[in-house]
Amino acid sequence: MNQKPNIAISVGDLNGIGIEIALKSHEKISTLCNPIYCINKDMLKKSSKLLEISIPKDFKTYNIKGDFEIKPGQVSKRAGRFSYDSFMEAINLANKEKVSAIVTLPINKESWNKANIKYKGHTEVLRDFFGKNAIMMLGCKKMFVSLFTEHIALKKVAKKIDEKDLTQFLLDFYKSVKAKKIGVLGLNPHASDNGVLGDEEVEIFKAIRNANKKLKKDIFKGPMVPDTAFSPMSRKNYKYFVAMYHDQGLAPLKALYFDQSINVSLNLPIIRTSVDHGTAFDIAYKNDRKLNTKSYINAIKEAIILYENRK
Missing domain, CATH: 3.40.718.10 (Isopropylmalate Dehydrogenase)
Incomplete structure (x- = not known):
């Protein structure tokens, strides 16, 4: 039986829906892979408390520096910086072959801009980091x-x-x-x-x-x-x-x-997939609806397929 791959999850903008998607999908995706969430325990606890969702016991984190107040649905310099740092750590884990692939949850471009991050999105970062035309x-x-x-x-x-x-x-x-x-x-x-x-x-x-x-x-x-x-x-x-x-x-x-x-980011030495939606600030932390996690689960599945095809 093949061993499940390790996949780094960059958690996206914590003022948006990304962390809720991660928490609600954890049980399902854990049957497919070993997820490693690029978030520190303090920020995870804050998110969990606001969402009123318990943290799964096997929810493995990879420490990212940063401690700030979560402001649901708001553009924030600190949230933008944290989402960028989470993504960069996921890239580093993949580049060092500590994980088989990375999956990214949504960032907010305006928050990145407020944090003086020069990139407009994930693909531009990958292109610059690897010197490849992603x-x-x-x-x-x-x-x-x-x-x-x-x-x-x-x-x-x-x-x-x-x-x-x-x-x-x-x-x-x-x-x-x-x-x-x-x-x-x-x-x-x-x-x-x-x-x-x-x-x-x-x-x-x-x-x-x-x-x-x-x-x-x-x-x-x-x-x-x-x-x-x-x-x-x-x-x-x-x-x-x-x-x-x-x-x-x-x-x-x-x-x-x-x-x-x-x-999906192609033409790179690492595998990266992502959800195809934004931070959905208008519904972040509202807890009164069933969040659609299909794009995230499909991104996990595609990352695994791409990894298996590269073996």
């Missing part, structure tokens, strides 16, 4: 979407569409997922109607051609018309898509599979 992919077993550009202003996206950079992105993405075919979205409405609505599709077409030539396989298809790329017929033919910008890929994904989708 790829953000989100989805579930029915559909996955990777993002060529992520957290940048929409007006800057068109300038980022570059043949060389997109070619390398496509090659790295294929290396990570090994799918038989991958749909690549255009940028403009109607994929520009042969240049009538823009010329970015020329760069996208060249990148697709280059990547397929390099792979000696007809893997990448497109540029696909963005407003029909996720139609039921298209999703019968494709499981993996490459979107040119954040909302182009994530708006349809979350409309279809919001409660079950996860976030």
Whole structure:
């Protein structure tokens, strides 16, 4: 019988729903892995008391410095710093091979900004830490979407569409997922109607051609018309898509599979998965509803699958 993998859990922003998800899901995920929570015992006790949820006896913590008042639903410099430190410790544990993977609970970007953290999110940290072009992919077993550009202003996206950079992105993405075919979205409405609505599709077409030539396989298809790329017929033919910008890929994904989708960081030496939702400050610590933990549990399961595939 295979030994359960150790997985580091970064607890996210303690003013949000992350720690409630961790506590409520612990019994279930403990059957799948050995979770190690990157939180100190004092902050865990404070969270537990506010939530009126007892701490499981086998809830293993990995000490993170920090002691502050939890303020449910509020943007906080100290909570932002703690969530960042929790994430960095999880990275260090994975980098030192003390854990098989890391799973991250949601952070608040405004809290990170208040704490003078220069990064906008988890993926940017991983990219800088490892010096690798980490790829953000989100989805579930029915559909996955990777993002060529992520957290940048929409007006800057068109300038980022570059043949060389997109070619390398496509090659790295294929290396990570090994799918038989991958749909690549255009940028403009109607994929520009042969240049009538823009010329970015020329760069996208060249990148697709280059990547397929390099792979000696007809893997990448497109540029696909963005407003029909996720139609039921298209999703019968494709499981993996490459979107040119954040909302182009994530708006349809979350409309279809919001409660079950996860976030996966590809093209890295470590395994990292995450929930595909935010801190939900509006419902944090309210204790009067059944919290949906499906995304978190799916993230744990995917991390284990990725780990097993790397053996």
